[in-house]
Structures are given as structure tokens and as C-alpha cells.
Amino acid sequence: MARVSDGVLPDGAVIGMSLDRYSDIIGSQMGHNLCAFNGINRPSEDHPLSCMSILSQSDRDEIAKYIYQAEEMREEELGYFLTPKWTTEELGVGAGNPFELQHKFLIEVGTPTWSAISLGEAVTFGVPPFSPANEPTDPVQIVVTVATTVPLGEIVVTYPDELVKIKPSSVTRLGTNVTISIPRCRLVKPEYNDDWQDPPSYYDDDVFLDTVDVYRLYSDVSTGAQFVWYAASCDTDCEPNCQPACPMIVGTMAHELSLVTIKPATYSNSAWTTGCMRYSYKPDAARFTYLSGKTASMTNELFTIRLAYTLMNRPPCSCEVIDHLWQEDRVKMERMYTPYGFMAGSGAAWLHDQRQKVISAGVFPGVY
Numbered sequence: 001m002a003r004v005s006d007g008v009l010p011d012g013a014v015i016g017m018s019l020d021r022y023s024d025i026i027g028s029q030m031g032h033n034l035c036a037f038n039g040i041n042r043p044s045e046d047h048p049l050s051c052m053s054i055l056s057q058s059d060r061d062e063i064a065k066y067i068y069q070a071e072e073m074r075e076e077e078l079g080y081f082l083t084p085k086w087t088t089e090e091l092g093v094g095a096g097n098p099f100e101l102q103h104k105f106l107i108e109v110g111t112p113t114w115s116a117i118s119l120g121e122a123v124t125f126g127v128p129p130f131s132p133a134n135e136p137t138d139p140v141q142i143v144v145t146v147a148t149t150v151p152l153g154e155i156v157v158t159y160p161d162e163l164v165k166i167k168p169s170s171v172t173r174l175g176t177n178v179t180i181s182i183p184r185c186r187l188v189k190p191e192y193n194d195d196w197q198d199p200p201s202y203y204d205d206d207v208f209l210d211t212v213d214v215y216r217l218y219s220d221v222s223t224g225a226q227f228v229w230y231a232a233s234c235d236t237d238c239e240p241n242c243q244p245a246c247p248m249i250v251g252t253m254a255h256e257l258s259l260v261t262i263k264p265a266t267y268s269n270s271a272w273t274t275g276c277m278r279y280s281y282k283p284d285a286a287r288f289t290y291l292s293g294k295t296a297s298m299t300n301e302l303f304t305i306r307l308a309y310t311l312m313n314r315p316p317c318s319c320e321v322i323d324h325l326w327q328e329d330r331v332k333m334e335r336m337y338t339p340y341g342f343m344a345g346s347g348a349a350w351l352h353d354q355r356q357k358v359i360s361a362g363v364f365p366g367v368y
Helices: 019-030 059-076 298-311 321-331 345-353
Strands: 085-092 106-109 111-122 140-145 155-158 172-175 177-182 211-220 225-228 242-248 260-268 269-276 286-290
Touching: 019 059, 019 298, 059 298, 059 345, 106 260, 111 140, 111 286, 140 211, 155 177, 225 260, 242 286, 260 286, 298 321, 298 345, 321 345
Parallel strands: none
Antiparallel strands: 085 286, 106 286, 111 211, 140 177, 155 211, 172 177, 225 242, 225 286, 242 260, 260 269
């Protein structure tokens, strides 16, 4: 997949719209250029609708930097993530119970947990040597056996021994077998993500991964909410001054406004048992780790791209179509200024976001 180099984004930063997704969108605008975007030379991609030159790693890093900045600006204004993301926050008990979390459109309270399904799953592209007359299998299909209870949306493919996601083109299930289809040019080895003067060839099998890892990524509800006493540090095992709590998202607007009621409880065998507070005095805070955000939409993605283009000092690639879109979004608008800027793309994104904000008038405090 298209990776971002270390140090380009802040530590722990997560881009809602991945570089692969950006590639899909611009590909639909100007022809399919998946390999060129990932720095791979595939001559068969050259066709009348295609106009993208082969991107370097520096090019992809620049695109990622401005997409992240655009998302950060929009999410701060909107009050929620543009795509589902995990976050952690603490609220003082004076905030009341139910608690109103900062990021709206709550999906579930729980900590992100990686559980291995199959490590070192072999990737087979066919029988080399590959050439235009002997095309490799593309997309490659990986078949793994998983428990039928694992939702397809929780199945994640990563680089070997790295929790860096690879975006499949499809994930399907038949019985207990899950088939994962991944384009060959999203399986480039990390050492080939560079600024090559002579880009690697699509037909060079050594450029592409031999194996991938398959995980389940899900929310562990047992550690998502805790009562906190500040008598001592609780950043390790949360004992004895942190107590697990059962989170309840109840009410017609609870998910949209991220309202959570919590009670002291223990979790065992996939069930909660409520109990009493561990200490006789009131906790200082409540800690939440949760997944929240809007489901990804094409409209939001396009506005993020348009805002990102206003932040770029040069076009993202040497393509006439994209250069034209970049110039259109950077037209300065007279007598118009927004917190996002004063260009056409920034103004359009800001006006759209004013209609999408969640307004909360507060909630009534309760009891534990």
C-alpha cells in the first residue's frame, strides 16, 4: 500500500482517508493509475484516459501531510471524526453521569485490540518470470479460515511483523473461508518506498511482499471505561486506584451526542456484573477509550481533498486534470474569508461543514 514515511506526521496520527483511498478517488477522475501512484512502473497502465506520472515517496508524503492537515482542521470545526477513530479522554466527575464525550457520533466504548488470525500468510502471484506476455495474478487472492463470528469489517491485513494496514480491494466470506483480494501494487516491500530515479518494475517479483499478516481489530469493551482516583499513578495496570466501569449508551441521541452512562462493574465471560465503588469517597475522574466518527462518505472525502489542495503550494502530481482541479480550488474569493482560508476549495468546505456540525446544549448531571 501507499505508506507514509516515519516522521512526516505526528506520532500516533491516523489519517481517516488513507493514501490508497485518495488514489482510488483521483483514479476515478483521470483513469486507473494504481501502480504509478505507488511508485511502480507498469507500462500497461498507459492509456488515453491516464495522465499520471510515477509518484515518488516524497510526493506521497506531501499528499499525506496536507490531507492530514485538512482533516485536522475540519474535525476541530465539526466536533467529530470524519471516519471512525479511537481516542482516549478523561472527564472530571463534575461533568455528570451520563458523561458527554468530546468527539461526537459515538460507535462504541472500548480499547483497540489486535488479535492474530493468520500470521505469515503466503502471497502467490503466479509463476515467474513475469512479463507483459505472462502477467502476474492481480489482484492476488488470499484465503484464510476464520471463525464465522468475526465481522468482515474487523478483518485487517498488515505488513509482516508490522501493524501497518494494507487496504484490500475486497473481503468476502464463504462459510468459514474469507477471501481477501489485494492489488499487486499495494504489496510493495517497504524498502522500495523511496525516491527512485528508475522506478521498480511491475514485473520484478522481488519488489513485492511474499507474506502478509491477517488480524482481527476490534474494541475490547472490558477496558473502555474506568473510574479514576488520583491518589497514585494509574497509567500501568490501573490497580488499585482505577476501577472498571460498564458503559451504557442509552437514548435516542446518545450515539450522536456521545452520551455515556457508566457504573462500577466487573467483566467476565462476555458479560458485565455491576457492583459498588471500590472506595468510599468520590472518584476524581472517569477515563474513556472509545471509537467514534462518521461513516466515510464520498462527499466528505471530496471536501477534504479540496481543502488539502488549498494548502498545497504545488499540484499533487504532474497531471493536467489534477492540476486543473488544484488551480480551481486555489482561486482567491473576493470578500470572503473563513477559518479554513479564502480560496474556493476552503470556502466550499467551510460552508458545507457549517451545515454538518453537531450542536449540543448540554445534559443534566446525574448520579452514579
